Amino acid sequence: MNYKRTLITTALPYANGPVHIGHLAGVYVPADIYARFKRLKGEEVLLIGGSDEHGVPITIKAKKEGVTPQDIVDRYHNIIKESFRELGISFDIYSRTTSQIHTETATEFFKTLYDKGEFVEKTSMQLYDEEANQFLADRYVTGTCPHCGAEGAYGDQCEKCGTSLNATDLINPRSAITGNVPVLRETKHWYLPLDKWQGFLSDWILNGHKEWRPNVYGQCKSWLEMGLQPRAVSRDLDWGVPLPIEGTEGKVMYVWFDAPIGYISNTRELLPDSWEKWWKDPETRMIHFIGKDNIVFHCIVFPAMLKAEGSYNLPDNVPANEFMNLEDNKISTSKNWAVWLHEYLRELPGKQDALRYVLTANAPETKDNNFTWKDFQTHNNSELVAILGNFVNRAIVLDAKFFNSVVPATGELTDTETGLWKEIAALKDSLTDKLENFHFRDALKDAMDMARAGNRYLQETEPWKIAKTDMVRTATVLNTALQLCAVLSIAFEPFMPFMSAKLQKALVLKDATWDMLGATDLLPAGEKINDPGLLFEKVEDSVVEAQIRKLKEAQKKNVIDAWKAPAQKEETAFEDFEKLDIRIGKVLECAKVKKADKLLSFKIDDGMGGRTIVSGIAKYYKPEELVGKTVCFIANFPPRKLKGIESRGMLLSAENPDGSLTLITPEGPLKPGSCVC
Helix, strand or coil, X not given: CCXXXXXXXXXXXXXXXXXXXXXXXXXXXXXXXXXXXHHHCCCEEEEEEEEECCCHHHHHHHHHHCCCHHHHXXXXXXXXXXXXXXXXXXXXXXXXXXXXXXXXXXXXXXXXXXXCCCCEEEEEEEEEECCCCEECCHHHEEEECCCCCCCCEECCECCCCCCECCHHHCEEEEECCCCCCXXXXXXXXXXXXXXXXXXXXHHHHHHCCCCCCHHHHHHHHHHHHHCCCCEECEEECCCCXXXXXXXXXXXXXXXXXXXXXXXXXXXXXXXXXXXXXXXCCCCEEEEEECEHHHHHHHHHHHHHXXXXXXXXXXXXXXXXXXXXXXXXXXXXXXXXXXXXXXXXXXXXXXXXXXXHHHHHHCCCXXXXXXXXXXXXXXXHHHHHHHHHHHHXXXXXXXXXXXXXXXXXXXXXXXXXXXXXXXXXXHHHHHHHHHHHCCCHHXXXXXXXHHHHHHHHHHHHHCHHHHCCCCHHHHHHHHHHHHHXXXXXXXXXXXXXXXXXXXXXXXXXXXXXXXXXXXXXXCCCCCCECCCCCCCCCCCCHHHXXXXXXXXXXXXXXXHHHHCCCCCCCCCCCHHHHHCCCEEEEEEEEEEECCCCCCCEEEEEECCCCCEEEEECCCCCCCHHXXXXXXXXXXXXXXXXXECCEEECCEECEEXXXXXXXXXXXXXXXXXXXXXCC
């Protein structure tokens, strides 16, 4: 079907923290690429986004910080919105689910389904905190996992074994609010009977959308084959959109229900008089960009909601990505194992396009992928700088040298030029097809292959040599190279909008469209152009090292925060302790032991004539750091030889949470030889 317009939605990021590269790679960069591509083609497009601001995690964070949920969402909504703007995510609107128009839209939607009898009313027993005087959402209940026995499992999932749970499954459940043992109380809720739409959804997805990505189609197929069950649309909570039903005080819409309605309310906010054509006109195509954890909600649950309401379009495609890992580990917001967008923008200013490029080049389109800072550096230096930036710089510098930065008139074209433009035309067709079908990673390769073709062209023609004898031929070569620079500014615009805008301004290329891609006459002869400077800068080793060090520090802090004291050893008699002669010593000399990476040799003033002690702590200290330190040592261990050195005693150390050792260095006016008792 030929559609008149395209409505693009992006998953609503949860406003209890900033966004990270996993969010960007999974949802926002590919959505922006597609929107920019469609706009370049001259099509009517909307890119709709916003913050998801209801739900339990926000209330938990607010309680921890002693502020209101509104304070939390205001803070993070602004951080997220500004970060997206700086990265060039070209939302037509980025709004939020705490807006008045969202409350009105979600209320109208719920009321329509309620009045049509599309909900099922059920009474069930749920956990209740008598001191807090409230029902407990799943995340407000902790206890022992019935599957793996881990303590501190939540009422919806055990984070140790990953098993999905119900709060009532937990062993010894406790309220996360008061710490009390909750009781079971009866409560009433409303459910969307997904089973009612089982037949429709099976036919619509499994027969009607076989073109969906295998990961999306496969997950939907699995859910449908298991059989759909009714899903609660309400919950007992004081933060959310209130139920528009009399006598339901203290109940709100479940966040999974009101959040996707945010796509509708945000469109209404943007276009109050014409929003319906984007949602109800069958000539509008709707695309949801999401991560794989949202596939079921956008392919099964939300379509069931829309179908039950009766007047809305259903999504045409849901190109969900898999997950992006970080340095070979799963991104974890709670453990601060992430590259946060707002921090990246502050620490690597001017490198928005580099991040967009690398996340697209490594896009997790078919399987989980991995971001490493070394790979980021390699992509930037070996491709953006050495291929794309190098070609554009060479073309513009050579034109400045030989033609005073004026586009020269082309002469007779040879087979070399004909072959180049034939290659560019084929790459344009491939690039266009891949963008249309959401293969953004491969599309980016096609765009970079155009730049590679440009570098090969300059190497083959060598205009710096032929300028010595044939300026007409030199003019033809450099005209061709500059025309290709203009083509590249269009080809890369969906991926790297900042670079493209800078290059088009330098080339005086105005009102570029996708149809112009591949044209050989975008820049008129005689036009004065400008030098855009270097389009990309190298990423130095120091930048990579700083980012890796930052991650390691976060990892170390996580280890410390999670550390628990080792179990106490078996009881022993005081007489056994008395047998140890623990004394104070002062380090006079310290040196590494040859051919032993772990050993240091100490000369100790022990108050009794001195002694040598060998200790395995070379990994944690430099010898010069320890000279002059006061230490504790066991004096009455029998001597033993280590690497040919007689060691008389053992230095006392403490083991840190990360497994490293710290020498015990007591303070005070202690004399060498003093006994520790």
